[in-house]
Amino acid sequence: MTGPVAGVLAQAGVAAGCRVCCCLSGGVDSVVLLHRLCELRHGLDFVLSAAHVHHGLSANADDWLAFCSELCARLEVPFVSFRVDVRRDHPQGIEAAAREARHAALAEMDCDWLAFGHHQDDQAETLLFRLFRGAGVRGAAAMAAVELPSAGRAGRLRPLLGLRRAQIEAWARAHALAWVEDESNADRRFARNDIRHRIVPAVEQAFPGAVPALARAAEHFHEAAGLLDQLARQDEAACGGATLDGAALLRLDDARIANLLRWQMRQLGVAAPARSRLAEALRQLRATQAQRPLRLALGALACCVYRGRVWLERAALAGAPAPQSWCGESHLPWAGGLVDFEPGVGRGLSRAMLERATSVRVAARVPGMHLRLAGDRPRRSLKNLCQEAGIPAWLRERLPVLEIDGVPAWVGGIGVAVDFACKPGESGIEPVWRERS
Incomplete structure (x- = not known):
């Protein structure tokens, strides 16, 4: 049993100083995983902890929490527990609600890796469940033994994924381990339980190697999903x-x-x-x-x-950013992009007027704003100018407006008001709105 666990840790690069948290439900799978990790922690010198999520859905939930706490105390493993509220009105049912609440709680753990006790039977059941729901290649990839950390998210380890449930239970009995049984696992009203207790046995009766074959298929889907990701990165760059x-x-x-x-x-x-x-x-x-x-x-x-x-x-548009004073910076952040201030000659805003101003700031547009872009043109409403420039309505609220002593002098995507424009040969500053930084 130690070999497969050590192999997955090696694949993930778990080494001295890495913080590994075992997600401990109290069931046989997570109990076996915790014991294996305890055997390996000193040799590999990683830091081991355990976490338990109390869903409050069973009358036995307090007993399961106590069991996990006592087990970790005996094994000298730091232990953390979370109590969560599970939505009873989740559109995908109580199973999905509990899973979401559990993963949200575990995401709070300060660790490098979260280790789960999922095994090969879980993999086959997950693949079937997702295929029945019409999953694509990525969904059919089911679970991976190693998911690398990313964007502040701890990595995922599933060191028992290559083992059958029966192998894990046999090892636990041979080593006289104790564990808890979640009575809800026998409730066939839940889709995954029905797959486990009715569908998979029927499939295995007809195809004795079905579970390992489904697990291999999940690996093939995982490889295909990785190739699709590579293609997407290449297409984005192109x-x-x-x-x-x-x-x-x-x-x-x-x-x-x-x-x-x-x-x-x-x-x-x-x-x-x-x-x-x-x-x-x-x-x-x-x-x-x-x-x-x-x-x-x-x-x-x-x-x-x-x-x-x-x-x-x-999809939900944020309100316009708060006004920002400009004090000569080369750029200011605005609405997810940047307003750059580029020096030049004979273009943009008059540098002299900017230097004489009491107040220069970038702010959102105000209702009724008008602008005159050339001496031989009338003042126009910002709405009309946006329509002429082809600026869609959803972007108009985020347009940056540079005000000089409270008067609009420039609008991103529209241009410079003629009264503030740099004359030929004069030193100027040209604001440029980079809509996405």
């Missing part, structure tokens, strides 16, 4: 980065565009939308050739198209 060049994007076929957008969503920590919603977004992108301004809702994110560029942003 399309100019996170803010995509619309023309280059539309030269890809729909499957690659969808793969790229899904990958970008995962980088933002957001689940991909329904396949039908993404297909509709692609249809609208094709119809406009990424030339007409669009903002397409895709769940928590929106796909935005403006001036030939395509990007994803949060």
